[in-house]
Amino acid sequence: MSSNNWISSALRALAEHDSGLEAPAEVETRVLAAFRKKRARRKLKTVALASLAVAAGITLFFARIHPQPKQVAPVPVRQQPIAVAAAPTPLPKATPKARPVKRQPREVVTQFFPLLDVAPPFESGELLRVTVPASTMRRVGLPVNEDHLTDRVYADVLVGQEGLARAIRFVSYEQ
Secondary structure (H helix, E strand, O other): OOHHHHHHHHHHHHHHHOHHHOOOHHHHHHHHHHHHHHHHHHHHHHHHHHHHHHHHHHHHHHHHHOOOOOOOOOOOOOOOOOOOOOOOOOOOOOOOOOOOOOOOOEEEEOOOEEOOOOOOOOOOEEEEEEEEEOHHHHHOOOOOOHHHOOOEEEEEEEEEOOOOEEEEEEEEEEO
């Protein structure tokens, strides 16, 4: 008998002898379920970290585009002496004039457009006002003129507690 045949027959005999010692099928099912659950958590964690990195990159990008204004030292005001009149002359009564009312611009917003196909449960988050290229509006299905794709528009981005950008809405102002 060759050594390969002898090893094969010994392994078969051992498998037959130990066949009653195998774990029940339900143990295999539970182990596979635990493995899949752990893999799904790891995938969710990876997606969350990637979204957080993208959100941080977008924030840094917009921080560079819109730097904070530089502080300017106040200009000193020269004080000049005021001449005092001997006897004040009465002023004629002014008729009240109607001042034009300056209307505040009214904010107009779109609906929120989801940014994730399947989002984890939402517990809390922040609404961030950013400026984005108008081409972003086209990505969610809004019409944008070809001449204005690079124009900057305001948008509110809803970011969940895990750092994922979940939804976006676009903002404009009208008088």
